[in-house]
Amino acid sequence: MDGTGGGRRQRPQGTALVEARGITKLFGSFKANDDINLSIRPGEIHALLGENGAGKSTLVKILYGSLQPSEGEILWKGQKVGIPSPSAARRLGIGMVFQHFSLFDALTVTENIALALPDRKSRSALAREIEKVSAEFGLPLNPNSVIVDLSVGERQRVEIVRCLLQNPELLIMDEPTSVLTPQEADDLFLTLDKLTARGCAVLYISHRLEEVKQICHHATILRHGKVVAECDPQKESAAKLASLMVGAEIHALSSEVPVPENTRTRLSIRSLSLPEPHPFAVALHDISLDVRAGEIVGIAGIAGNGQGEFFDAVSGEQLAATATAINIDGKPAGRLGVTARRRLGAAFVPEERIGHGAVPRLRLSDNVLLTRHSTGDQLMRVGVIDFEGTRTLAERVSRSFDVRKASSDPEAGSLSGGNLQKFMVGREIDRQPGVLVVSQPTWGVDAGAAAVIRQALIDLARSGSAVLVISQDLDEIFEISDRVAVMSRGYLSEALPAKSVTREAIGLMMAGLGEGRRSNGEELAHAHHS
Amino acid sequence: MTMLEGILLTIVTAATPLLFAALGELVAERAGVLNLGVEGMMAVGAVCGFAACNMTGMPLMGALAGIAAGMLAAGLFGVVALFFVANQNATGVALTLFGLGLSALIGDAFVGIPGVAVPRVNIPYLSDLPVVGRLVFGEDPFVYVAIALAIGVWWFLFKTRAGLILRSVGDNHNSAHALGFSVFRTRFLAVLFGGACAGLGGAYLSLVYTPQWTQAMTAGRGWIALALVVFASWLPGRLVIGALLFGAVSILQLHAQAIGVGIPSQFLSMLPYIVTIVALVLISRNRALLSVNTPACLGRPFVPDV
Structure with missing residues (x-):
């Protein structure tokens, strides 16, 4: 499993390649980023940790130019820069591999990559270059494949090769291993090591603490849009990192009752x-x-x-x-x-x-009815809905699964993803x-x-x-x-x-x-x- | 001129306006915009083309006026459906109704006036060859423009960088935006091109095909063009075949009526539409081909984040 070549990883010395100072981003009155400072050195793999909604994606979008900060400034090699668009970011030398790939399914590998490159060389010359770079970094690819036919791991390779062809000095990776098998992830780590050996910096967004501990030199942890800690992830325990992300100790799962044997x-x-x-x-x-x-x-x-x-x-x-x-x-x-x-x-x-x-x-009470209308809950009487019953049931599910909502019976779409998920699982478990x-x-x-x-x-x-x-x-x-x-x-x-x-x-x-x-x-x- | 030669010539003339309109719509749809206003854009193209030709005596001016009118109408669609992000289906249907009404209003003064004859190409010796002479070397200039346009659209879409960007916008507008391409600009230009082609197709009807102006002379050809784009799986080469098929059936049913085949003429008039629908259904069964060529973002509005 050791894709890193073993040994302790030292954070490289040197001045910052990119530095974010006092970045604040407002969406209405909501502070997605609140006075964030971040400094990335050349040749390091810098982890950006945080839960969903901690503000990781917002910060990364600002660095990549797809969002503009409400306050704060970005320094590139010590110079203050504005990054008005992704193409401006690419011109600076910032590449990004998205979590949900930004590939075009109906186009070939070469066409996808050609779209991201500013120069207009011929497609056949580009295809040769793709083969060369993919071989060099251990990312095998057929330039003529249509994206739709590729596996998720191969699609990620396309994204990475697309970035590498632009000789980036900073590569941003958003949850790169969430779609990979453990073996594919190890291959990816080897590729990242080849990159950092050449002085390229990697900003690595993940919530998988084990792999962050395995490959990253330095970590910045976000919670509720703020930087709560900076640390060397190899020195901290996974539990410590997790509690920093969540802000509280997560109690371990218990399944003390053993699995009954020979049941039906x-x-x-x-x-x-x-x-x-x-x-x-x-x-x-x-x-x-x-x-x-x-x-x-x-x-x-x-x-x-x-x-x-x-x-x-x-x-x-x-x-x-x-x-x-x-x-x-x-x-x-x-x-x-x-x-x-x-x-x-x-x-x-x-x-x-x-x-x-x-x-x-x-509303939640109506959503309850959608799966519970004929399961013996008496929510329907001769085709008429018992609204009192559905509301009671929705309230019971919300209480036992700690579903946080703004009003007593809101529309399902107004709940955050996690709360809606708790509600949906709760709706079924409530039936036993x-x-x-x-x-x-x-x-x-x-x-x-x-x-x-x-x-x-x-x-x-x-x-x-x-x-x-x-x-x-x-x-x-x-x-x-x-x-x-x-x-x-x-x-x-x-x-x-x-x-x-x-x-x-x-x-x-x-x-x-x-x-x-x-x-x-x-x-x-x-x-x-x- | 033999009977066969005559039939073949008229098939080409019946197919040409469809080919123009459908090529324009194909480009717009490849960029992800479903413009149901083709019929309306053809109608304003037809009346403006006829009016300009009538006033200047020059068919070329008529063609240019048709193109300009189609682009104006398409620009209206673009502003409403792309800039204000109104529902594309509703906007397109509204454009059709608007175009038909407006064309009737403008065309009121031109009803019953005979058109200016558009000369056919005449190459010495070649145009006089039997059968193929007139068919290949003696068509009206628009036919050659249409064929060149089909080749040009294919070359543009699949061989140029701009065409690649256009297809990428139609396939995944979020990714295209993330790469820094302007989804709005690409789509607006594609819609304008669609309008220009539909306008030219309409002008062809009133300048060459009929040639005169009558109200509602587009007779549903805009809708057929829309169907042809799907029938052709968004591929220009297939579009040429589809347009010729529709042209062939609509001409042959006319001849069948003339001969008197004992089928009520109303049924024969339905034939081109039925053939097109059947062809559509058959082609839709090849899901693999369709799903690679169908623009994935077709008809979906695009609003960038913040």
Whole structure:
């Protein structure tokens, strides 16, 4: 796992390459950045840490010229500069790799890169240059591929190569490893080391403390738009960094009650196969999985490997070919719709909050009704809504999951992402469902809310429900799952006990080596060596 | 001139106005703007073209006036739909209604006046060849302009940097903005180009195709042009084929009516539209091709952050 060459990393000496002084950014009366000072030296990897909404993105956008600060100044190599636009930032020597890639799906690698370069050399000359740079930095790429056909890791390489072709002196990376397998992340760290060896500075935004400790020379920590600390991340413990980010100690999850053994299977998936519904979707191949009462099964995998299609098939948004492909508490449900599956005791929390899990323009009490209208809660009487009942229920969910809202029954869209996520998970857990299927339970949620949600999932399982969690966050998978399976290109590996499987093995399976379904440690090792 | 030669010639003339309008709309849609006002822009192009030609006696002035009128109308659309970010569908339909009404108002004075004949190209010897002579070397100048335009649009979109920027704006306007390209300027210019082409297509109707002015003479061709762009999967080469197909069916049904095939003429008149719709449905089944070429931001308004 050591992609850094080992040894302590010294922060390079020297004067600052870029310095932000007293940066304040107002959105209306909201201070997204409040008097921020930041200094980055040449050749260092400088971590910018903070929770969602701490102001990291705003600060980075100011440095990259896509936002203008309300107050404060930026110094580049000691000279005061204005950065009115991203192209001005690029001319200075600042490159940026975005978290949500800024690539054009319908264009080729070369075309995408040509768009970012100011000079107008021919496309074939550019393609040769792309091949040269990508080989030099260990980022293999085919210049003629269309972006839509590339994996997420390859897309990130396109972004990085695009920046490198402009010989940047500062490279800003926004959550670069959030979409990568552990192996891809290690490759990325090697590339970053090659860059810093040439004196390029990297501003590295992340909330993954372990990797920050592993690769970064220096860290600046933001909270509520302010710098709360600067430190050497290698000297601090991950727990200390986390408490600086959150401003309070996060209490550890407890699952002291052991997983009950030999309990009955509550969710059973048998040879589920589905063709892809459209060309950019993934077909599901012969998926079988049992989830027993009392346990949490986690499904890991990189985005876009069939998790969305799998969730749709299990929830009933997409019907299976046979009724027995999906069984809820022993009853065949493969040909039943979502509501019928809910009546069998199942509950579903989709990945997409707005539009899929909740209707933003409806009040919370109405959103409660959307999944609870026929689950025996008596919210409907001969087709008439019991508004008192829905309000009571919404209030109960809000209270037990600490959903913070501005009024007693606001529109769902007015809640922050984390609060809405707590509400959506709470809405289903409140039912005490026999089977809960949840996709990305803590996506874009801050650490405090994530802890609440994860604890609730564990408690639900220990009370006798079967819980299936689909997540791209490996830390989350290992934190809460009793067994782990990996989804790759529409295949699901065997579910292995979480305690006996290593992150490396999961990483290899995520990269596609678990596709025979029969993979075990031995075969993985074999596949790795061959 | 043989019967076959006559039919082929008229097919080309029926296809040309569609090709003009559809090429312009293709460029606008590649930039991510759905302008449903093609019919209206064609109508003002037709009446202004006819009026200018009638007053100066020069078809060239007519063509230029048609282009200018189409651009003015498109500029109006651009200001409302792009600058004020009004709903593109509603603005486009409004432009169509506005253009049809305005053209009727302006054209009132020109109803029933015969047009000025546009001379056909005549190359000695070549134009006198049998069948291909008139078809290849003896069309009116607009036809050659249309073909050059189709090639030019293809070259621009896929071979130049400006075309690449235009496609990138249509594919992902947020990324294009983040790279520092002006989404508004790109789209506004694309819409103006669309207006110029639609205006020229309209002028072709009143200068060459009919040639005279009658109210509502565009007869739904703007809508067909819109459909053709989709039918062609936003590819200029396919657009030429689509325009010729529509032209062929509309001419052949006329001949079928003349021969008297025993089908009510109303049904035959529907034929070009039905063929276009069927073709659209068939082409839509090839999802892979469509999804790579469909501009992902088509019809979506763009408002930059702060």
